[in-house]
Amino acid sequence: MSYVGEEAVGCGGVRLRTDHPAEIKRMYVSSVARGQGIARYLLDHLERHAASRGATRTMLETGRYNAAAASALHHRTGDVPCPSYVAGRDQRVNRAMTKALGSSSPR
Secondary structure (H helix, E strand, O other): OEEEOOEEEEEEEEEOOOOOOEEEEEEEEOHHHOOOOHHHHHHHHHHHHHHHOOOOEEEEEEOOOOHHHHHHHHHHOOOEEOOOOOOOOOOOOOEEEEEEOOOOOOO
């Protein structure tokens, strides 16, 4: 969770898996808090958490809501497109990305 004062403005999670890369899940920043670097902060925190638990790679999918902003954030932080890791996903809606943790990505 991310807060501005007492107000929750962002959230996200990591699904740690032994047989696959760690999955970044459910990142969200409220519309009133966007553009302040909160999503980048959350993503960095989630990636560091995954790495501290032994993950060497992350994966994620963007959905239809705020897809352009989400894709731009993930491209800026070093994620690259990859095939969907969930069978049957519409790649026009759900764009899969992956990233090696510890890679030198622009921050």
